[in-house]
Each structure stands twice: as C-alpha cells, then as structure tokens.
Amino acid sequence: MTGPSIVVAGGGSAGHIEPALAFADAVRRLRPDARVTALGTERGLDTTLIPARGYPLELIPPVPLPRKPSGDLLRLPGRVRGAVARVREVLSGVDADAVVGFGGYVALPAYLGARGRVPVVVHEANARAGLANKVGARFAEAVAVAVAGSGLPGEQVVGMPLRRxxxxxxxxxxxxxxxxxxxxxxxxxxxxxxxxxxxxxxxxxxxxxxxxxxxxxxxxxxxxxxxxxxxxxxxxxxxxxxxxxxxxxxxxxxxxxxxxxxxxxxxxxxxxxxxxxxxxxxxxxxxxxxxxxxxxxxxxxxxxxxxxxxxxxxxxxxxxxxxxxxxxxxxxxxxxxxGHADADERLARLVLDIVYRHNLESARGAVGSDDRATEVLRPDPRVWRQQ
CATH class of the missing domain: 3.40.50.2000 (Glycogen Phosphorylase B;)
Structure with missing residues (x-):
C-alpha cells in the first residue's frame, strides 16, 4: 500500500505557510512514504516558500476574506464556488486522505472542498480564531490550537508547529x-x-x-x-x-x-x-x-x-x-x-492517526473483516502512529 496523501492549506502569509510546512516536514519524518501536497495561490509567498521546501504546490483561485461589509463580501460566494471546485480536482488528483488547514484565505475553500469527502483537521495559531477556521471547525475531525481559549469547539492544545x-x-x-x-x-x-x-x-x-x-x-x-x-x-x-x-x-x-x-x-x-x-x-x-x-x-x-x-x-x-x-x-x-517544541510531531501524529482510522473503516467496509482490513492496510498499523 502507498503511504498517506495529505493536503495542507496554509498559503498567503508566512504566518500560515511556515507552520504548514513544519507540519509537513514532521509527517515526512514519521512516514517517509507519505505524500504531502500544498494548496496555495499566486498571491503572497506561496510560490516562493513552498516549492523551495520541496513540496508540490497546487494553485487555486484566491478567496480574500473581507473583514467588513463591502462589495467583496457580495462577490465572495462566487469566488468560493470556483475555488472549491478546483480544490476538489486537486483532492481527487492526489487521492487525498486528509486536508489540514492553517487558516487564511486558502483554508476556507480547502475545508469546503474536503467536506464530506476526506477528513478535515484545523490548526489555529492565534488565541482568537479567524473566519476560515471558525467555518472549518464546524465539521472538522479534530481542532488543534496553539494556545487554549480559541473559542473553537473541541480544541486540543498542541502548540505551534515550528522548523526543526x-x-x-x-x-x-x-x-x-x-x-x-x-x-x-x-x-x-x-x-x-x-x-x-x-x-x-x-x-x-x-x-x-x-x-x-x-x-x-x-x-x-x-x-x-x-x-x-x-x-x-x-x-x-x-x-x-x-x-x-x-x-x-x-x-x-x-x-x-x-x-x-x-x-x-x-x-x-x-x-x-x-x-x-x-x-x-x-x-x-x-x-x-x-x-x-x-x-x-x-x-x-x-x-x-x-x-x-x-x-x-x-x-x-x-x-x-x-x-x-x-x-x-x-x-x-x-x-x-x-512552550510546545514538539507541536509539529504532535499534530502529525494526530492527523496520521485519523487517516489510519478512516482507512481502516473503509477497508473494513470493503472486505467485511477487521483482520482482513488490517492486512489491506499494510504496513503494520503501528507504523502509522510511529509511537
């Protein structure tokens, strides 16, 4: 079986990109056979920082999130629909097992595109959550935060993923x-x-x-x-x-x-x-x-x-x-x-465990047996967790 396919959505600013890439690095350390794909736009630092770290970048239309009522707010639904359609193309193309979002205007269409298709995990870096993560947290499999008190449902404090x-x-x-x-x-x-x-x-x-x-x-x-x-x-x-x-x-x-x-x-x-x-x-x-x-x-x-x-x-x-x-x-x-110096690996383990459980359930449904499902999910499921 090939390794897990994880899609990260953290484009725009370095504050969103860096934790996403630190998490991606941790996934690769824990699962060298994993495939990590980044979503981004032509705006911001996406096309500079992400390829430089060795990760494939899939571009989607930008969806700026207005903070106040304006003409941009009226145009938001149309922009979101186009970006969501592109996200779903990417998820299908890379056979994604999960989407992990880090907030910002790339994360919102990523969450909506993944909903009902693959598990969503939200990471909130700030003490107060932004709009994209508030939306994603409503149907996320897990909500990880850097500090407690984000206001997001079911938050788990893991810290902020950082470079090694x-x-x-x-x-x-x-x-x-x-x-x-x-x-x-x-x-x-x-x-x-x-x-x-x-x-x-x-x-x-x-x-x-x-x-x-x-x-x-x-x-x-x-x-x-x-x-x-x-x-x-x-x-x-x-x-x-x-x-x-x-x-x-x-x-x-x-x-x-x-x-x-x-x-x-x-x-x-x-x-x-x-x-x-x-x-x-x-x-x-x-x-x-x-x-x-x-x-x-x-x-x-x-x-x-x-x-x-x-x-x-x-x-x-x-x-x-x-x-x-x-x-x-x-x-x-x-x-x-x-602090939480191990936040990158804590988040990676959380996501890999969710992917493993979802794949196990899918395999169980396909073959009708827990033993046979575990066989289908080779390598040994303990490798997924890398405890």
Whole structure:
C-alpha cells in the first residue's frame, strides 16, 4: 500500500505557510512514504516558500476574506464556488486522505472542498480564531490550537508547529559562532530586538532612547529594525540590521528578547528558552497579548503595552534581567517549559492517526473483516502512529 496523501492549506502569509510546512516536514519524518501536497495561490509567498521546501504546490483561485461589509463580501460566494471546485480536482488528483488547514484565505475553500469527502483537521495559531477556521471547525475531525481559549469547539492544545532548526537549537553550542556571525562581543549579555519583517516603530524608538543606558551597562544589542524602519545611532556593541535571515543564530547569540508577540514569535522564543519583554500590537482584536499570556503567567516573560514602551521603561524592564544571570536562567527555563517544541510531531501524529482510522473503516467496509482490513492496510498499523 502507498503511504498517506495529505493536503495542507496554509498559503498567503508566512504566518500560515511556515507552520504548514513544519507540519509537513514532521509527517515526512514519521512516514517517509507519505505524500504531502500544498494548496496555495499566486498571491503572497506561496510560490516562493513552498516549492523551495520541496513540496508540490497546487494553485487555486484566491478567496480574500473581507473583514467588513463591502462589495467583496457580495462577490465572495462566487469566488468560493470556483475555488472549491478546483480544490476538489486537486483532492481527487492526489487521492487525498486528509486536508489540514492553517487558516487564511486558502483554508476556507480547502475545508469546503474536503467536506464530506476526506477528513478535515484545523490548526489555529492565534488565541482568537479567524473566519476560515471558525467555518472549518464546524465539521472538522479534530481542532488543534496553539494556545487554549480559541473559542473553537473541541480544541486540543498542541502548540505551534515550528522548523526543526529552531526547536532543535543548541544555543550554548552555537553561542560563539552566532556572536561572531553578527559581529557581536563574544562575552557579556546580548539583547535581541525584532518586530517583524517591516519592523516596529515603537520598538525602534524605545531602543534608540535606551541604547546609551544599555551600552553603559555592558549590554550589546542585535536590532532588526525592519526594511522600512529606522536604526538607532551607532554605538559600541550595537548591530542594526533591516532583517535577520538566520534567526536560529540570532536566538543563539541572545540572552533576552524585546519584541512583538505574534504566535510564531512567542512559539519560537519559548522553544529556544529565551526570556522576553513582549509588546503587543496596539491594534487588532487583542490576540497578541493573549498569545503571550501563558508565557507571562509561567514567569517566562513580561508584557508591556505598546503605549507604555519608552526608552526608560525598556531599561527598567531589561537591565535588571540582563545583568542577573540567575534570573535570566530561571526565566529562560520557565519560557521553555511553557512552550510546545514538539507541536509539529504532535499534530502529525494526530492527523496520521485519523487517516489510519478512516482507512481502516473503509477497508473494513470493503472486505467485511477487521483482520482482513488490517492486512489491506499494510504496513503494520503501528507504523502509522510511529509511537
């Protein structure tokens, strides 16, 4: 028998694509004979990120999900129908065993196209679920979430699937190499600051104001100020970059983080065991603060509202932490304990188990016997679970 055929729907932004690909990598590790196909559109990063990771990409028409009443809302049903028809073509072509969606405008037609045909599994990355996952969760076989309290029915907390280069990171072993890579001082505390690919004005302003005090305390700063953001004036031990490609080395070089609290950021920072001062976006539905809440409650981080982050507040929060090795170690351990570094494999096992059970039921119906059904489903069903 050929291996399971899994279709993932996580296109659009990196926040949807990366967990989908981390999950796909875990499926391949557990089942080397598995076939994973990604759904995406010509918009966003789909055509760049997905093929680069070695996964076949099937394009469907984009279905933007309007957040407010507009003309786009009136056109939505027609767009959905076209995308759903294309999804069903893909599912048939790859003989799909399951669809796993990660939210966004690719996920909605994927869920609707799979409904009644193959099992659906939903993964919600944020503390508050988006429209696509709210729809998919109504008929999903399982609903996995990164943090509790999504509001989706029957949620199971598995965490956020992450790249193995992050979850398997040995910060101590890479520390010297990482600091040399960024031209940071080999000794002394290092603060890592980042606010997404476009940067964050509040963080950049606070760093500029706090930098003299950090330098006097012997703290070096690795600052990703964003492609459109402003770096602070030059200072000893200050390394500004518009964007950090090697986040694994950035985490290895750092002792603490100052940053936003999107779910991917929180998941990565906790997975590598770094204490953090989290500054949630001041707009949206408040989900960023909720993303960081479990880490803060566990003692692995501090939450500072965007409007309250000044250079003075940054120094007040960071200097006592960065100059106290025992507190750094304790908060780092609390951060790591609050995370889910194995989320990729937990989700993969969940999906593979669902596929196995559905295939077993189908085989039982075809041959009329449990023993014969197990024979049809070779290899040994225990291989599906890879416990």
């Amino acid at each position: 280069s992050i979850t398997g990171l040995d910060r101590v072993a890479l520390r010297a190499e990482a600091r040399a890579f960024f031209r940071l001082p080999p000794r002394g505390p290092v603060l890592l600051v980042f606010g997404g690919s476009q940067g964050a004005r509040t963080l950049n302003t606070a760093v500029a104001e706090a930098l003299p005090g950090l330098v006097r305390a012997g703290v070096a700063v690795l600052h990703a100020h964003g492609r459109g953001g402003q770096a602070a004036p030059p200072a000893p031990g200050y390394v500004p970059l518009p964007y950090i490609e090697r986040m694994d080395l950035a985490y290895a070089a750092a002792d603490a983080v100052l940053g936003r609290c999107g779910m991917t950021t929180v998941a990565e920072v906790t997975a590598v065991g770094l204490p953090a001062v989290y500054v949630p976006l001041p707009h949206g539905n408040g989900e960023q603060a909720l993303n960081a809440a479990p880490v803060v409650a566990a003692g692995g981080g501090v939450l500072v509202e965007d409007a309250e982050l000044t250079g003075e507040r940054a120094l007040a929060e960071l200097l006592p932490l960065l100059t106290d090795p025992r507190r750094l170690a304790a908060m780092g351990a609390a951060a790591r304990a609050s």
